[in-house]
Amino acid sequence: MTERKVLNKYFPPDYDPSKIPRLRRGDRRKQFNIRTMAPFNMRCNTCNGYIYKAKKFNSRMETAENVDYLGLRHYRFYIRCPLCCAEIIWRTDLESGDYVLESGAKRNFxxxxxxxxxxxxxxxxxxxxxxxxxxxxxxxxxxxxxxxxxxxxxxxxxxxxxxxxxxxxxxxxxxxxxxxxxEAVKEAEKEADDALIKELLASKSEQVHLLPLEFGGENSSKPIRIPGS
Incomplete structure (x- = not known):
């Protein structure tokens, strides 16, 4: 069973790295197909259709030539309008930290x-x-x-x-x-007064004297005790 990961490689005695052919680098303006999103709201110049920010597109990307800021590369993107298939181009703008719409559409205010x-x-x-x-x-x-x-x-x-x-x-x-x-003192005093009055009323029986119609008669007034007193 062979190894899944080759850790050791064999180099022959006559190995010469200079004889290995080098691959030619392609054009620096080679375009790559990538998935991108619209960086801002825009309106197509051909069909007047609106393209909103963050809408996804299959785009072509390349390095923008003759555009440089502090030695950094700028990139250009090509997309198609989803309504009329017109080409819209924009590129990065590192100086302002934004994007520049070059052709095909107009950026919304x-x-x-x-x-x-x-x-x-x-x-x-x-x-x-x-x-x-x-x-x-x-x-x-x-x-x-x-x-x-x-x-x-x-x-x-x-x-x-x-x-x-x-x-x-x-x-x-x-x-x-x-x-x-x-307020607590006043309430306590009031309760004490009420208790004293009740105590006095309970200890002393209240008597009511009924007087006859004519004074000085044989029927003199008699005290009557009120029930419950």
Missing amino acids: EALKTAEELEAKRQAEEEEELANNPMKLLEKRTDQSKQEMEMVEVIEDLKQLNQRQATMEADHVLLRQMWREE
Whole structure:
């Protein structure tokens, strides 16, 4: 039974690596068939059909010539419109970290991308102006210092407010505790008074005297005990 993995190879005594024929490298622009996805929303120029981002395609990829950024290669992709089979071409753009649509379609407007580009452009112009204008740089530093002082004041105010609220909360707790104690004392006194009244009523019998219609007669008033008293 032969080995599945050959670990040792035989080299004859007359082995000469220079005599081994080398394979010729093909054209650097050789295209490869790969599976890719649309990098952005686009609209076909031929049929006006929309192609949405992340839609999968069978594409051809090649190395873009005469396009270089920091010695890195750019790649070009060829796809077919799913509606009219027109060819659409785009390539990578390493400088901006995005893709460039070369032909066959038109990229849809992207508000977020445009806003980011405008913000980056504004920041670059501001940095250039600060580098060329020392007074402008001094004004910016002064404004930053002023904003920092204002922020410190706001933070201090918030801290003081939190401390006051914490103190007020403690005071409220004490007041509630005192009020509860006073209510408990009043309730105890009321219960003691009620118990005393009941005790007095129970120990002393209440008598009611019925008077006759005419005073001074033979029938004098007699005490009558009320049942249950």
